[in-house]
Amino acid sequence: MxxxxxxxxxxxxxxxxxxxxxxxxxxxxxxxxxxxxxxxxxxxxxxxxxxxxxxxxxxxxxxxxxxxxxxxxxxxxxxxxxxxxxxxxxxxxxxxxxVTTDYPITPKEHGVDFLMDHRHLWLRSTRQRAVLIIRAQIIRSVQQFFDERGFKLVDPPILTPSSCEGTTELFHTKYFEEDAFLTQSGQLYMEAAAMALGKVYSFGPTFRAEKSKTRRHLIEFWMIEPEMAFTDLFESLEVQEQFVSYVVQSVVANCRRELETLERDISKLEKIQAPFPRITYDEAIEYLNANGFEVPWGEDFGAPHETAIAERYEQPVFITHYPTGIKAFYMKPDPNRPEVVLCADMIAPEGYGEIIGGSQRIDDPELMEQRFKEHELSDEAYQWYMDLRKYGTVPHSGFGLGLERTVAWICGLDHVRETIPFPRLLYRLYP
Structure with a gap:
């Protein structure tokens, strides 16, 4: 038999x-x-x-x-x-x-809208299979990296009573008689978990009601969000560069056939090894203004700016010390220069933009209370978050990596819609 x-x-x-x-x-x-x-x-x-x-x-x-x-x-x-x-x-x-008749996706060329309407079948193609296998390997290596280093996986809630970053780009729903929102980040909850377990990470779906149609944006996406007690920004940067190097090299080692299917230049991925270059926001502004851009100090960077900076390097690059006014309320100001915060964005090479955002968090209860007032945050909704500063506050840092942008970069894809099995995009909720 x-x-x-x-x-x-x-x-x-x-x-x-x-x-x-x-x-x-x-x-x-x-x-x-x-x-x-x-x-x-x-x-x-x-x-x-x-x-x-x-x-x-x-x-x-x-x-x-x-x-x-x-x-x-x-x-x-x-x-x-x-x-x-x-x-x-x-x-x-x-x-x-x-025996199948009239299978809709034939070897001929099809438009993107047609393929997206038939995403449930498009997944069967050689290319889409390769992307999903690489995605699965990235997820496996993420968990291996943190598990091997003493981090504990903690699951934050998806339904939350308030915004993580004080923004309004949230999906609203009714939670019985109360207002609730789909989470845009698990970070605040991970800070609470870090105060209990030391080093933690979450890995789950997040949602942004941002009406954006760029090749880098999804409405529903997955985030990896580590948080570390007794850790400053620069210690966190070391974890980030080791983490990204580990993930990329695990894909190179285990998914070479899939990378070849995607016609990815593997030699570029093989060069991704910590440490990564670091520049300050001030240095980035100086470089951009000397190379054809007009970016006043205090403005955030857009995709063209990030791409121009990334083109200088074969590795991801950290941009550190952004102005306080353009970053989230919980980021700790630089003690020597309070107009900037102890934060960093990691910009991927080859035009893939920011894949990690992170910072050292405010641990001073008085300063956090001041930030609440400046950002008009509800004391009632955030009281639990203030308690983290009232009862045993410590220096702590964390970051968030967007899975789909990382998949797009490693696979060399033009658009994030191919990085997740069933993408949720502006005006697309089917299938």
């Missing part, structure tokens, strides 16, 4: 007969031989049907298969250096589950 196998596991069955549940990705025929390109989610393999070696029923069943038809195929595993997988299947049997 044929052993049940997946395509990725056929390497353990060379010379043996196996049975694989799969779909037909493509096929071609050459007279009395049919070449079936099969996929099962774990990989791809070519199955060869030779008319003289199978029954008439098996030959005709193979002939009737159409794109994305589902079947069980039985065959002998052969080594084949010419194939991408290194193996080939000599077919002995075919059991059809369903």
């Amino acid at each position: 044929a052993a049940k196998s997946t395509i990725s596991e056929v390497k353990h069955h060379v010379g043996q007969e196996v049975r694989i549940g799969c779909w037909l990705n493509n096929k071609r025929s050459s007279g009395k031989i049919q070449f079936l390109q099969l996929r099962d989610g774990s990989g791809y393999i070519q199955a060869v049907v030779v008319k003289s070696e199978v029954s008439e029923d098996v030959w005709n069943d193979a002939k009737s298969l159409t794109q994305e038809s589902s079947l069980y195929v039985t065959g002998i595993v052969r080594e084949d250096e010419r194939s991408q997988s290194g193996f080939e299947l000599s077919v002995t049997g075919v059991e059809i589950i369903q």
Whole structure:
């Protein structure tokens, strides 16, 4: 009896007969031989049907298969250096589950809107599969990095009573008789967790009701948000650069075939090794104004500015010490220069923009109370957050990495819509 196998596991069955549940990705025929390109989610393999070696029923069943038809195929595993997988299947049997008709995504070119409307099917393509495998590897390496370094995974709530950063770009809902919002960040809750566990991280969905249609923005996206007690900004920067280096190199080591499918320049990723260059906001302003931009001190950077700065480096670059007025209320001012805060954005190379934002947090209760008043934050909604400063306050720092922007950069994608299985974009909630 044929052993049940997946395509990725056929390497353990060379010379043996196996049975694989799969779909037909493509096929071609050459007279009395049919070449079936099969996929099962774990990989791809070519199955060869030779008319003289199978029954008439098996030959005709193979002939009737159409794109994305589902079947069980039985065959002998052969080594084949010419194939991408290194193996080939000599077919002995075919059991059809369903013959598909009029599969909408054909090998011809399709527009983006069409593909997005059929995202549930587009995921089956070679390119989209490669992106999702790399995404899964990134997630695995994120958890490995923090777990191996003593961080504890903590899950913040998705429904919150207030904004994390004092913005209004939130999705509002009713929580019985109260107002509630979908979270835009788990950071404030992670600060509370850090006061209990020392080093923590969250990994979950966040939501921004920002009416933006740029290639870098999603409405629903995933964030990795570590928070560390007894840690200053510069210690946090070291963690960030080690973290990003670890993630990138794990993808290079484990997903080379997928990166090649995406035609990614792997040599650029191999160069991503800590430490990363650092410049101050002041130095960034000086560079931009000397190179064709007019950016007054005190303004935030947009995508063109970040790209221009990143082009100077092959590594991600930190921009530190932004003006206090353009950053979140919880960021600690530089004691030597209170008009700037102890913060940093990490800008990815190749025009992918900010992938990490982080800072040292205010730990002085009086200063935090002052910030509450300046930003007109509700004492009632934020009382619990003030308690963190009243009861055992300590220096602490944290950061947030956007998963989808990171996937886009590592994969070399033009738009974040391909970085998540079912993207939520402005005016797109289907499928």
